[in-house]
Amino acid sequence: MEFDTLDRRPGIAVFDPIENARFELYTDDPVAPEPTATDEFYFPVDAAVAFETTAVEIPNYLSVVVRTQDGEISVDATTFDDRSLPADDYLLELQSTPMKLYVAVRGELELNHDETSVTIRFDGSRRPRVGTRSFHERPTGTITVTDDVEDAMKAVSLLGSALKTTSCERSFPTLRGHPPLVERGKSFDVPDGVERPETGVELVMPPEREYVYPAASLAYYLGAAVVPGDEPRLVADGVERSLDGPDGYETTVNRVLRQSFFLDCLTRTEGYYDVDLYEREQVESLVDLDFADLYGRSLAAQLDAYLSVPFETLEPYVLDWHLTTDVVPTAENLPALPYFADELSLVRTPRRPDVASVEPTPETFDDFTRARTTAAVADGEFTRSTSDEWNWDDDEMFQVQAADTVEHAWVGSGYPIGANKVTLESLRRKVDHTPPDDSALTVHVVCNDSAMADENVVGEFYGLRDLITFDVSIHERTTADELATLFETSADFLHYIGHVDDEGFLCADGYLDARSLDDVNVDAFLLNACRSYRQGEMLVEKGSRGGVVTLAEVINSSATNVGRALARLLSCGFSLRTALGLAKDEVLVSVEYVTIGDGGLTLCQSESGVPAMFQIRREEDCYLLEHHTFVASSYGIGSMVSSILEESPTRYLVPGSRPRFELSAEEVDDALDLELLPVEMDGRLYWSDDFSLTDG
Structure with a gap:
């Protein structure tokens, strides 16, 4: 940092070279910042400076959490009223900045809000300390490996070098940095600064890719060494637990990750964020765990207690x-592991599909042909191809094993x-991507067949948000040169209909x-046409993210x-993968649509920060x-949110489902007025801005 x-103007700039992110703080008079100790901050910081001033102004009207130096909250982040606070030793946590920022100062404080900023004014000249921590969403270096599987084990052992702490607080996404990247080469090489933390945890397993790859996320999260051995097991300060459970190795490894992460989220409520956590309230009486005692113990000791449940x-x-x-599980795919470890994805290692496994299921084939030959087609329906020929390439398309997760x-x-x-190139673009300077989101809607003009209404859906500016343009019956220009010109999204x-x-x-095309500068796209996967694959190869x-x-x-639903979901902050999963509920046959490239990409942040939806059931x-809440690029797994449906201080983990609220029709309608989000009822997808129980 x-x-x-x-x-x-007077003030300081904070620059994060890892994320290429910058933020400014303003002062009344010119200041001379000097480096100061980082270990005096309640929260971990990478660097800190101190300077003399009478006030610090925070631009962009960001909210501020005011704490005492022991972490106790004095003023909550959601409070925008002006405040006067008595003399004390304060720590101010700035919200929604491109890096974590803290201001530590002793004395009396005044918090003054205006239309564009928040000013922290002191009782005379003071010496505040500004500490900062990178979100570290970009890797710090690249490990080079040969195709020897033991090199893969050594590389996976170093993924945990990106953790900002080995305490249970690493379950917060901002305290997990992006693991170093991995590339293939002629010899094993590790860049300076990439070192595994001393956690006392080892993952022992046979030196085979089918064992190493599924352990990537667990090794990263535990900061564990991955070492060769006969039987797969977890060793924590001498205590061993088998990783070859009755449901198999992969299932066991993924359960250990889920269980240790979840209980870390409960234990951390004894630390930085002493909150009423819904999940802890549900579990605490069911387990023999002393969370207050566990909070101060080593990672290995915590693991031993967690896995006893x-x-x-x-x-x-x-x-x-x-x-x-x-x-x-091939050497070519090893470089993908750091990206999915960063997301704490559950990892499996399927074999390459053979001829028998790639054939479409009879149910899928029959459903599809019935849709084309029944009354819908007789009534004038048509498909979005220029030919009636049906082709299913057995060597390229196959049914994957279902996953018990939201995304796959x-x-x-x-x-x-x-x-x-997912392609490796799209993953590399994910970390190389730099947000555009223009705050408006550029969206092109292209309709090249007038018979499909009903979908043009999506242009309105991309612009429904109050606090996000969408620059939406409609293009009809474009020429090849015009469409090429749209793909080659910088834009956030292109919605193709035709x-x-x-x-x-x-x-x-x-x-x-x-x-x-020479190159593609459209970040993301929807190709809502028949058999568009080859063209989509080429768009990603030429420069698009997904x-x-x-x-x-x-x-x-x-x-x-599907096109209408996707437009609204993407403009509400859902990722491509999650948006498509929800949009598929709009059609009876949903196997035709897939995401390609970076499926975790989001166009914007949702109104409340985390993407959400309501499910309503009649009683x-x-x-x-x-x-229900879902993860997004700015709200990773382990984030906490409050519910817009209640005023209690209870917090909930992301992703997850809140408890069911029993409401009248009028109360449901009141809840729908709080935020623009999708609503599922009776198997249908609706939207909160045009759905009402009282109005029918």
Whole structure:
């Protein structure tokens, strides 16, 4: 982290070279910041400076949590009223900054809010200390490995070098840095500064990729050494536990990750954030764990206590895990592991699909052909291809094993039905991506067939948010050159409606083949056309981060419903993978759509920060409403939120489902007015801004 003074006005600039992020704090008079100790801050910081001033102004009207130096909250982050605080030793935690920022100061304080900033004014000249910590969402270096599997084990052992702490607080996403990257080379090499933390934890396993790859997320989270041995087991300061349970090695490893992470989230309530946590309230009476005592113990001792609890006891309460990733266990796919360890994905190692496993299921095939040949087609329906030919390439498409998580990704050859096909290049772009300077989101809606104009309404859906500016343009019957220009010009999203076949995108004057593009500068896309996966794959290869494509022909009415739902979900802060999963509820046959590239990409943040949806169920004398939350780029697994449906201080973990609220129809409608979000009822997807129980 770097600090510097400002030229245009008094104050300091904070620069994070890892994230290429910058933030400014303003003062009444010019200051001379000097380095100061980092260990005097209640929270961990990477660097700190001190300077003399009478006030610190925080731009962008950000909220501030005011604590005493022992961590006790004096003023909550959601309070924007002006405040005067008596003399004390204060720690101010700034919210929603591009790096974690803290201001420590002794004395009396005044918090003054205006339309554009918050000013912390002191009782005379004081010497505040500003501490900062990188979110570290970008890796600090790259480990080079040969194709020897023991090199893979050594590389996975170093993923935990990115942890900012080995305490249970690493369950907060901001205290888990991005692991170092891995690339293949002629010899093993580790950059300076990449060192495994001393946690006293080892993961012992046979030196085979089928054992090493599934352990990546667990090794990262525990800061564990991965060492060769005959029987897979976890060793923590001499205490051993088998990793080859009755449900197999992969299931056991993933359960250990889920269980240790979940109980860390409960234990950490004894530390930095002493909050009423809903999940702790549900579990505490069921387990023989002293969380206050566990908080101060070593990671190895915590693990031993955590794993003494049967997983079945915790299973009803453990987080709704967000992502499963199938990684084909080859040397070529090893570089994908740091990215998915960063997301704490559950990892599995499927074999390459053979001829028998890649054939579509009879149910899938029959459902699809019935949709094309029944009354819907007779009534004038049509598909979004330029041909009636049906092709299913057995060597490329296959059904993957279902995952018990919200999202599902695949790293390997072929096209998985129902999972996000991830490429290594799209993962690299994920960490290299720099947000544009323009605060407006640029969205192009392209409709190249007037018969599909019903979907053009999505242009309105991308602009429904009050606090986010969307620059949406509609393009109809584009020429090949016009469409090429749109793909090659910088934009956040392109929503294509029309036809795609082996020659490319059908345009007003012929075809555009994505292979002819010099480069692609559209971050993400939806190709809502038949069999668009090859063109989508080429867009990612040429520079896009990811998108939604189809593996087969799609019925126009179904495609329209999916396109409309995706537009609203993406503009509400859902990732590509989660948005597609929810949008598929709009159609009866959903196997045609998949994400390609970086499926975790989001266009923007939701209104309340974390993406959410309501599920409503009718009861005899009331309605049951469940509030579900999902992970996003700025709210990773382990984040905490409060519910917009209650005023209590209770916090809930992300992702998860809140307790059911029993409400009247009028109370449900009041809840729907709080935020723009999707609503599921009776198997249908609705939206809170146009759904009402009292109005029918």
